[in-house]
Amino acid sequence: MAKPRIGIFKFTSCDGCQLSIFNLEEEFLQIAGLTEIAYFQEGQDAPDGNGFQAWAAHFDLAVVEGSISTERQSKELLDIRENSSRLITIGACATAGGVQALRNWADVSEFKASEYPAPDAVEALAESTPISAHVHVDYELWGCPINSAEFSEVLASFLLGKTPGVPGYSLCMECKRKGIPCVLVAGQAPCLGPVTRAGCGVLCPSLNRACYGCFGPKDGANIMALMRIFQGFGYTENQCRMMLDKMNTYKFREMEEKG
Amino acid sequence: MAIKGTLKKSRLENLLAVLNKSHRVIGPKAEDGAVVMAEIGYKDIPSGVRDLQWPGGCRLLPGKDSQVFSFSPGPDSFKRFLHPPVSELFAFKRNGAKIDFLPAPKISERPMAFFAVRPCDLSALKLYDKIFLGGPVADQAYESLRRGSLVVALNCLYPGNNCFCLSMGTGPEARDGFDIQMTELEDSFLLEDGSAKGAEILEQLPLGQAGADEISAKRQRIESCKAAFKKSIAAQELPGMIYANLDHPHWEDIARRDLECGNCTQVCPTCFCNTSYDYAALGGIAAGGAVSGKRLRKWDSCFSRSFARVHSGNFRFSRKARYRHWMAHKLAYTQAQFGLPGCVGCGRCITWCPAGIDITAELEALRHV
Numbered sequence: 001m002a003k004p005r006i007g008i009f010k011f012t013s014c015d016g017c018q019l020s021i022f023n024l025e026e027e028f029l030q031i032a033g034l035t036e037i038a039y040f041q042e043g044q045d046a047p048d049g050n051g052f053q054a055w056a057a058h059f060d061l062a063v064v065e066g067s068i069s070t071e072r073q074s075k076e077l078l079d080i081r082e083n084s085s086r087l088i089t090i091g092a093c094a095t096a097g098g099v100q101a102l103r104n105w106a107d108v109s110e111f112k113a114s115e116y117p118a119p120d121a122v123e124a125l126a127e128s129t130p131i132s133a134h135v136h137v138d139y140e141l142w143g144c145p146i147n148s149a150e151f152s153e154v155l156a157s158f159l160l161g162k163t164p165g166v167p168g169y170s171l172c173m174e175c176k177r178k179g180i181p182c183v184l185v186a187g188q189a190p191c192l193g194p195v196t197r198a199g200c201g202v203l204c205p206s207l208n209r210a211c212y213g214c215f216g217p218k219d220g221a222n223i224m225a226l227m228r229i230f231q232g233f234g235y236t237e238n239q240c241r242m243m244l245d246k247m248n249t250y251k252f253r254e255m256e257e258k259g
Numbered sequence: 260m261a262i263k264g265t266l267k268k269s270r271l272e273n274l275l276a277v278l279n280k281s282h283r284v285i286g287p288k289a290e291d292g293a294v295v296m297a298e299i300g301y302k303d304i305p306s307g308v309r310d311l312q313w314p315g316g317c318r319l320l321p322g323k324d325s326q327v328f329s330f331s332p333g334p335d336s337f338k339r340f341l342h343p344p345v346s347e348l349f350a351f352k353r354n355g356a357k358i359d360f361l362p363a364p365k366i367s368e369r370p371m372a373f374f375a376v377r378p379c380d381l382s383a384l385k386l387y388d389k390i391f392l393g394g395p396v397a398d399q400a401y402e403s404l405r406r407g408s409l410v411v412a413l414n415c416l417y418p419g420n421n422c423f424c425l426s427m428g429t430g431p432e433a434r435d436g437f438d439i440q441m442t443e444l445e446d447s448f449l450l451e452d453g454s455a456k457g458a459e460i461l462e463q464l465p466l467g468q469a470g471a472d473e474i475s476a477k478r479q480r481i482e483s484c485k486a487a488f489k490k491s492i493a494a495q496e497l498p499g500m501i502y503a504n505l506d507h508p509h510w511e512d513i514a515r516r517d518l519e520c521g522n523c524t525q526v527c528p529t530c531f532c533n534t535s536y537d538y539a540a541l542g543g544i545a546a547g548g549a550v551s552g553k554r555l556r557k558w559d560s561c562f563s564r565s566f567a568r569v570h571s572g573n574f575r576f577s578r579k580a581r582y583r584h585w586m587a588h589k590l591a592y593t594q595a596q597f598g599l600p601g602c603v604g605c606g607r608c609i610t611w612c613p614a615g616i617d618i619t620a621e622l623e624a625l626r627h628v
């Protein structure tokens with residue numbers, strides 16, 4: 001039986017999620033054995049420079065990092081989708097627009113003018129959007145960066161044709177399972193755990209720190225209710241806004257509107 | 260014959276030592292601003308620590324030196340140990356059409372002794388036994404952890420701010436379901452056996468005579484605890500009050516505050532819901548196609564959208580419906596199904612709810628339109 005052909009693609013992002021794939025170490029070598037990695041620039045010694053053409057072939061699975069930030073990217077993405085049986089996104093940028101989506105609520109031409117000597121040379125759309133705003137996505141993995149173990153499980157599930165066990169519930173669920181005394185209840189810290197998706201392994205509360213939401217909104221997050229609690233602790237509305245305005249702001253705001 | 264005796268506070272260590280001969284002792288320990296439960300030694304007991312609890316808050320404070328148990332239960336209960344948050348039910352190896360099943364590794368050969376179990380939790384444990392062992396087939400994972408376990412109960416002398424066992428009929432005094440019960444007195448503990456195993460343990464301790472004075476001191480202390488409760492539920496009106504108010508506008512009000520985070524269910528000693536699924540990662544797939552993985556069981560919650568998902572979505576489609584279901588399960592359905600209260604009044608869901616949603620106040624609000 002032919003090995004499934006996999007392509008790992010990147011748009012606007014820091015490459016951290018792709019590095020999380022390398023962090024699988026032994027298991028990463030396993031990917032190379034079980035699949036044909038047909039496109040993976042991050043995994044090459046030197047980029048071959050022929051980017052676009054190289055993926056004009058069929059992929060059984062496209063793994064996409066990064067948000068859509070330029071016109072060219074949106075075209076490339078359509079091409080990838082057309083050529084892929086399954087497409088999954090990895091990380092906050094691809095799944096939720098990334099930190100660069102902060103510009104969606106500001107004026108990008110102003111940024112360009114203030115930062116670059118030749119603003120017209122900067123190719124950037126007014127908005128940075130997640131992959132799902134452009135094409136159908138079969139599975140989304142959250143996190144900034146993703147959790148390598150979750151990626152391993154999702155890829156194994158793809159190979160086995162089963163549903164991954166990655167949950168959409170709150171970080172609190174994982175936090176309680178681990179038996180960590182709640183930093184919000186026992187320390188009045190502004191922990192975003194109740195509105196954030198589980199999956200990171202409870203990194204911050206394990207170290208007695210408030211979660212800052214890098215795994216994005218959980219299914220059905222009641223964001224305004226949590227912000228009212230934080231306001232009760234003395235945080236201003238603006239401070240609350242800044243807690244949410246990070247790498248997942250696009251999705252947090254979308255969820256806020258839904259209520 | 261029933262054994263009663265007093266154990267000097269300075270000798271409490273002896274009790275733990277005797278328990279520890281045959282059992283892992285699971286008891287209270289202070290950690291990061293809360294009293295949690297863990298495998299402990301005598302020195303871990305947060306003797307003299309007081310905890311201040313309120314809806315959505317908890318703080319540890321220094322207490323009186325002479326008092327050992329001046330704290331209320333924290334987020335943990337026996338549940339963490341008898342129905343672990345994540346457990347492996349079995350492992351499997353599939354090679355072509357052949358599947359082998361391997362039993363899960365045993366957590367420990369030594370059974371557990373639960374130390375300083377509050378009366379509310381005794382009632383919750385009774386419910387757990389009924390749920391996990393009482394059906395036509397016993398749950399093997401629970402059965403193997405529960406087998407040979409010991410329960411040392413502790414009568415409550417102060418209710419926590421969020422406790423309401425008195426109104427649920429589950430506390431603050433231990434009535435059954437323990438091997439030994441302890442009551443903290445001025446400078447000793449009154450120990451009483453509740454089973455043959457408990458009596459055997461008490462026989463190994465340097466107990467003093469317990470006379471009429473100690474018995475009346477115990478009574479007095481429990482009575483003054485009963486007079487100090489701040490919270491209650493009108494249990495005599497259950498389940499009617501729930502069934503008559505399924506369309507009450509107050510559910511919407513709760514839904515505005517509810518984070519759907521699931522904390523209440525995770526800390527509740529009677530919540531038992533879980534999900535099981537087959538876990539396989541890349542490391543478990545061999546080049547030839549053989550697959551090895553595990554069937555895992557994890558705590559889940561009716562607040563998770565994935566929990567009641569059927570082919571086309573969650574049949575409890577709103578936040579309101581999910582909270583209402585949870586409260587009705589606690590205060591109405593469990594009693595109907597198992598003949599035991601589904602809420603034992605421990606107040607954990609009130610303290611550990613980040614939104615401070617208080618089951619006693621929410622129930623009371625259903626009275627008003």
Ligand code: SF4
Nearest residue numbers: 172175182183191193
């Ligand atoms: S520490 Fe944060 S994530 Fe953990 S239970 Fe509390 S609010 Fe939830």
Ligand code: SF4
Nearest residue numbers: 527602603605606608
């Ligand atoms: S519903 Fe709340 S008070 Fe009742 S047993 Fe559960 S955690 Fe305790």
Ligand code: SF4
Nearest residue numbers: 379415422424430605
């Ligand atoms: S609910 Fe009752 S039995 Fe439980 S800890 Fe509080 S006072 Fe004790």
Ligand code: SF4
Nearest residue numbers: 518519520521523612
């Ligand atoms: S009642 Fe509280 S703890 Fe329970 S899901 Fe709602 S906000 Fe979370």
